[in-house]
Amino acid sequence: MRGRYDNQLVSIIMPCFNAMNVIGDSIDSVLAQTYVNWELIIVDDASADQSLATIEPYLTDPRIQLLAKEKNEGVALARNDGLARSTGRYVAFLDSDDLWRPRKLEQQLTALTEKDAVLSYSAYETFQESPLKMLCDKMGIDIWETIEASSTKPFGFMRFNPGPGIGGHCIPLDPIYLSWKAKEANFFSRFIELAQETNSQMPDYIVHKAVTALNTVKKSLNGSTILLIGMAYKENIDDLRESPSIPIFESLQAQGVMVSFCDPLATDFRSKDGATHHTIPLDYAQMAHYDLVITLTCHDLFDKDKMAEHSRLILDTKNAFAHIDSRKIVRFGDATFQIANEATHVSL
Incomplete structure (x- = not known):
């Protein structure tokens, strides 16, 4: 140099x-x-x-x-x-x-x-695997096996795991502002808007998968009890800005679900209707009282083994239970899953 x-x-x-x-x-x-x-x-x-x-x-x-x-x-x-x-x-x-x-x-x-400058800034890339997860879902491909196989490459691969959506301030908001400002210069950043469109669909997609999971145990979404695990937009923080967990909560509630959440870090939030919602205490035994537990943000403080032991049915959106072999755990992104003692595999 x-x-x-x-x-x-x-x-x-x-x-x-x-x-x-x-x-x-x-x-x-x-x-x-x-x-x-x-x-x-x-x-x-x-x-x-x-x-x-x-x-x-x-x-x-x-x-x-x-x-x-x-x-x-x-x-x-x-x-x-x-x-x-x-x-x-x-x-x-x-x-x-x-x-x-x-x-x-x-x-x-x-x-x-x-x-001869005194300041330099660079472009940046954001990585979101959820659209790929949706594609694999449609094609009956296990996204987690796909990622594991890709991880075997000796070079040129960086692993990013999918989830229920994106949150925080920078990724969900700043590119959209850039796209809006670009239009003033008659420039259309279609890729940014396409990414935003796909990411905005993820909360509804999670709700759809909750319907599919409950159907396998002959439960309807309306009138069911669902516990959301983690409300912060990513693990081990208390930040709720643009968290996809909030629209998931609101959508479930609007469809007649008796929904609660447990997050010892992000303990309360205000929904669009102005209501304030508070976390329930972390009590693994109480998870048995819910028809479905959906893991959205799996902080390290959550004991996954105890969750699996006490919950009746889990929809795992982050592959947090990969180490546990249980037919009551629905891994979001699996090509198939099996519930309880039933022999039928149901495609997600």
Whole structure:
């Protein structure tokens, strides 16, 4: 590599909060950079999970340092704390649930040099496997077997698991705003709108699968009792912004379901009709009283073995019960599933 940035240190700031399941991949994407003169400052914002244990093995690399905060103060202050510790000429920000391509730093530093610029930003890609899951469903293909088979490739593959939809702020909203602004310039970003259309269908698709599951035990959706596991938009956080679990809850309720939810992290939310809904306590024995348990956001605090033991019927949208062989667990994405002692396999 040649250029004015040779041997210039890049300070990478990575805020972290309850990211034990994803931060390892983020750090690995930094370690894979072709530009190697960097320092990675991880700021843990008082995580309540095992994030620190996940980070610890990486601290053997002298380029990686950890700032563990005792009090949660939010991502903005975490970034500022990391910035205060930085010593590089350049600064880059990477969230603990995002990934960089290997030449990301190299290409941005090249652009800074060639354009004599002081700021560089890049495009980004979002990954959502749910449309593929819907396609596999239509074709009778097991999406989880497909993903496992793809994972055997020695290169060129990055695993992303499907789920009941997308949430948060960046992915569901920002691309739509970009598409809307693009139309003012008479530019139509059809791919963004197509992705939004597909993702917006996922909550209704989950409800449809709940109908199919209940039918196998001769239960109708109307009048049934359903427990939703997890309301936050992703695991191990309490963030409900744009969570697909909320429209799933509202749709089930509108169709006559007596629906409850259990989420010790995201404990309450307000539905469109203005009503406030509160979580039920986490009591595995009580799960036996529901006709169907739907796992939407499987926080690490949930004991999947106890859930499987006590629940009468489970619709697993995240493959959280892959390690449990039980015919009362319906894996969303399976080509077939089997209920109780019946010999009939019903296609999802």
